Each structure stands twice: as C-alpha cells, then as structure tokens.
Amino acid sequence: MPFSSQARRLLLANRSLAVRGASALLGLTPFSVQERVLLPLFRQALAVPLHDGDLNFLDARVLRIQVDDLRWRLCLSLVNGRLVMAPPDNEYAVCIRADSADFLALINRVDDPDTLFFQRRLAIEGDTELGLAVKNLLDALDYDDFPRWLAEGLALLRHAHLWVRGAGKGVNA
Numbered sequence: 501m502p503f504s505s506q507a508r509r510l511l512l513a514n515r516s517l518a519v520r521g522a523s524a525l526l527g528l529t530p531f532s533v534q535e536r537v538l539l540p541l542f543r544q545a546l547a548v549p550l551h552d553g554d555l556n557f558l559d560a561r562v563l564r565i566q567v568d569d570l571r572w573r574l575c576l577s578l579v580n581g582r583l584v585m586a587p588p589d590n591e592y593a594v595c596i597r598a599d600s601a602d603f604l605a606l607i608n609r610v611d612d613p614d615t616l617f618f619q620r621r622l623a624i625e626g627d628t629e630l631g632l633a634v635k636n637l638l639d640a641l642d643y644d645d646f647p648r649w650l651a652e653g654l655a656l657l658r659h660a661h662l663w664v665r666g667a668g669k670g671v672n673a
Contacts, residue, residue: 608658
C-alpha cells in the first residue's frame with residue numbers, strides 16, 4: 501500500500517492532534533462498549549494460548565495495559581478459564597505501560613519487549629514475575645494462529661507504523 505510523501509508529512513505534523521483526539525474518544529467511550537468491542541478481539545487473538553493453558557498465570561489476577569499518551573487503561577484477567585476485562589480502575593497485579601507507538605512496535609514485532617524495556621519505553625510495575633510471564637507470552641505469540649482478518653489488520657498497522665517511523669527518520673518508503 502503506497503503512501504504519498506504529502507500524506508506522510510500531514511500525518512506526522514498532526515500526530516499530537518490525532519493522539520489527543522483518540523484520547524478524548526477513548527475517554528468518552530463507556531467501559532461496557534469497550535468491553536463489547538475489545539474482549540472478542542483479545543479472545544480471538546489469544547485463543548491458542550488460552551486453550552493451551554498458557555494464560556493460566558492470569559487466573560484471578562489482573563493485568564493492566566496502560567497506553568500513556570492516550571491516557572487509556574485496559575485490564576484483563578482470567579476467571580474460570582475465561583478471559584475477561586475488568587474496569588480500568590480495578591486493582592492490578594501487574595501493569596505494563598508504554599506510549600501507543602511503542603505498543604504498536606511491540607505488537608507488530610518491530611521492537612521486542614526487552615529493547616523497549618531497556619530503552620525505558622516500556623515499563624512493568626507490580627508483580628515482576630507476572631510481568632515477565634506476560635512478556636514471554638508476547639514473545640511467543642504466533643501470528644499464524646491468529647484469525648486471518650486479525651493477522652491482516654496487524655500487518656496493515658505494521659506497515660503504517662514503519663511508514664510513519666521511517667518518515668520521522670527521513671526515510672522514503
């Protein structure tokens with residue numbers, strides 16, 4: 501998917517506006533709506549590790565994913581073997597924090613969790629052992645196990661992320 505250099509400049513020039521807009525939109529979206537939309541996506545993306553018992557470390561424990569630049573939090577847990585979302589202000593056992601661009605880099609394997617952590621772009625707070633289990637799960641996820649539509653969506657996000665990242669470094673894509 502080719503992007504024009506004009507579109508790239510426009511996106512880069514308005515990144516802070518886009519982040520503020522996304523933050524406001526997420527802030528106005530009720531938890532019940534976020535849960536209805538996001539939980540099925542997480543369940544599909546994590547279906548294989550969930551089936552294999554690789555998420556058992558989350559049993560009755562809460563993982564908070566915090567996207568700092570969007571001022572948005574998501575809490576996941578495992579209850580009776582079923583992945584659930586908890587309200588974002590729920591107490592958590594571990595919190596993984598980063599900006600949206602760094603989470604995109606992590607999800608799309610542009611950067612690995614260790615690199616982001618040691619560059620202080622990814623923070624793990626709370627139960628360190630649980631945080632390491634989450635990090636290892638992220639490293640082990642096999643995109644071939646994802647539903648096709650999700651894998652293609654992630655590929656599109658990866659392309660857009662690399663395109664914006666390259667533009668920020670003066671690289672033409």
